[in-house]
Amino acid sequence: MTDYFEEMGWEPVALEETQRHQTMLMVRTLLDNGFFPDEMLRGERLAPPASKEVVRNLPERMPSAEDENCAICLKSNTDHPDIFKVLPCSHEFHQSCILPWLNQTNSCPLCRHELKTDDAEYEEGKKFRERQREREEELEGLHNSMFG
Incomplete structure (x- = not known):
């Protein structure tokens, strides 16, 4: 055989x-x-800078006497009469203070609200993490509806 x-x-x-x-x-x-092997090899990946287009299109406004001090430089508007940039989270900072920050990272220095970046790999990872978080919440809801 x-x-x-x-x-x-x-x-x-x-x-x-x-x-x-x-x-x-x-x-x-x-x-x-x-x-994502690149992230694992480098350890925790730092957030890339905010998108140049997003930063360029942030709303601007002139400071007024009633405004609070800039949260970055802590100077009053009379000492530092610079234009304010308004982030999507509604936090406002002197233009000369926030632009260097956004050239380093893509988040608000106060609340960490993330702005869009030009880094496609980072954006894909962000979408993946968001989908994963949504799946976990959905599973939690399903579990609670069955056993709650």
């Missing part, structure tokens, strides 16, 4: 090939499930 491999005309796979195949399957599984 011939064995299966001889009957089919195949050679058995060497042990090294089997291990390599298993490793490749593991890598594919990790990538398919949202594992």
Whole structure:
């Protein structure tokens, strides 16, 4: 009686090939499930700068005497009569204070509201994390509706 491999005309796979195949399957599984190797190799990835277009299109306004001090430089508007930039979260800062900040990171210095960036990889990761958070909330809701 011939064995299966001889009957089919195949050679058995060497042990090294089997291990390599298993490793490749593991890598594919990790990538398919949202594992981002660049982030893992670099550790926690810092947020990139805010998009140049978003920063350019931020609303501006002139300071008034009633305004509070800028939260970055803490100077009053009489000492520092600079134009205010208004972020989407409604926090306002002197233009000369917030622009260097937004050239380093994409978030409000007070509330950490994130602005859009020009970094496609970071934006994709942000979307993935948001979807993952939504899935967890949905699962929590389903669990609570069944066992609550």
